[in-house]
Amino acid sequence: MLEKNSQLLQVIHLRKNFGAIQAVKDVSxxxxxxxxxxxxxxxGAGKSTVAKVISGAYRRDGGEMLWxxxxxEPHEPDDARDIGIETMYQDLALVNDLDAAGNIFLNREPTRRLFRFLPLLDHKQMRERSAELLRRVKIELPSYDRPVRQLSGGQRQATAIGRILLSERARLIIMDEPTAALGVQEQRKVLELIRNLSDHGMAVMIISHNLEHVFTVSQRVIVLxxxxxxxxxxxxxxxxxxxxSLIMGGGA
Ligand SMILES: Nc1ncnc2c1ncn2[C@@H]1O[C@H](COP(=O)(O)OP(=O)(O)O)[C@@H](O)[C@H]1O
Ligand SMILES: [Mg+2]
Incomplete structure (x- = not known):
């Protein structure tokens, strides 16, 4: 058993209702x-709701969390990001017309000054830094200057990961069904990526229906x-x- 204070995140008797629906009744x-x-x-077990409470998208109705x-006590997703909790949503939240570098740096673009007054996005710097970030977790994108709508599912996901890695603070990455929309080859890459993130000191909380993947990549399984x-x-x-058996309610 780890000591209490050596835990990164502790979720204690968490509760979240939507009106009369008790989406999360008691989760620790x-x-x-x-x-x-x-x-x-x-x-409907409450997986996504738990993830959204941790990531600051929903306010909890009971229980507590320790970081x-x-x-x-996150009030909004920025509160989670500020302390190092990053979430990769199923829709990835990418801007399709922007290239990978543009997406990775969205709202965090480095600018250089032209003639001292006209700010320019430094595309070269953004592409180099994007490639460097993704190389760290052993991902190569074929292109950083093509609209992401032209990239494959796995490459789009890599772009979303690049966004997360740009935040040097990331300590916990929450992924809701990251392999669901991908082909077999790319699913394998995502599992590899999850291991690489962990090797770089990041905890990963992965929600998945695929027990094969769950058993390949995770150390512990929490069944809701x-x-x-x-x-x-x-x-x-x-x-x-x-x-x-636990999922179905038949006991361990
Ligand atoms: N925004 C919401 N408004 C109302 N009910 C919701 C909302 N989100 C989830 N629920 C309900 O809460 C329960 C848990 O949902 P969810 O956390 O999405 O489960 P899971 O991700 O395990 O499939 C379900 O009954 C679902 O219908
Ligand atoms: Mg869900």
């Missing part, structure tokens, strides 16, 4: 630094059912069938 779990944790559960042992924790298991110590 920890994430250690650089740990890869999977969240699984049937449709590095101190109180964590009906807004509650049905079980938390070490991937090395259980079989897929055990996790399926």
């Amino acid at each position: 779990f920890d994430i250690a630094p650089a740990e890869i944790v999977a969240i699984v559960g049937d449709n 590095n042992g101190g109180p964590y 059912r009906g807004g509650e924790v049905a079980g938390i298991v070490s991937t090395a110590e259980v079989q897929k069938q055990d996790v399926v």
Whole structure:
């Protein structure tokens, strides 16, 4: 067991309602630094809601969260980003007409001054820095100056990752179904990427329906059912069938 204060994130008796719907009734779990944790559960189990409360998109109705042992109360996603929690949403939130470098630097563009008064986006610098960021996690994009609408699903995802890596603060990356829309080859790359992120000291919380992927990449699996924790298991110590039973409510 890790000491309490060595945890990166602690979620304690979390609760979130939407009117009469109790999306999250009572969810507690920890994430250690650089740990890869999977969240699984049937449709409607509360996975995305938990992720959105952690990432500051929703305000919780009960319970508490601790970040590095101190109180964590995000009011908006920027509060999460400021302390190092980055979220990759399923739609990736990319601007299709912009190139990869433009997306990675969106709203954070470096400018150089032309004739001292006309600010110019420094595209060369943005492309070089983008490529350098992605090389760190062993990703090569074929092009940094083509609109991202022309890139494959995996390359678009790599672009979203580049955005996250630009924030040097990132300590926890939340991914909601990152492999769902990808081909088999690119799915494998995403799993590799998740391991690379962890090797670079980042914890990853991955929500996935694919138990094959979950068992390949994660150290622990948190099973949600009906807004509650049905079980938390070490991937090395259980079989897929055990996790399926927890998801379905048949016991471990
Ligand atoms: N914005 C929302 N408004 C109302 N109900 C919601 C909203 N988001 C989720 N829910 C409900 O909360 C429950 C949990 O949803 P969700 O967290 O998306 O589950 P999962 O991601 O595990 O499929 C479901 O019953 C869902 O219909
Ligand atoms: Mg969901």
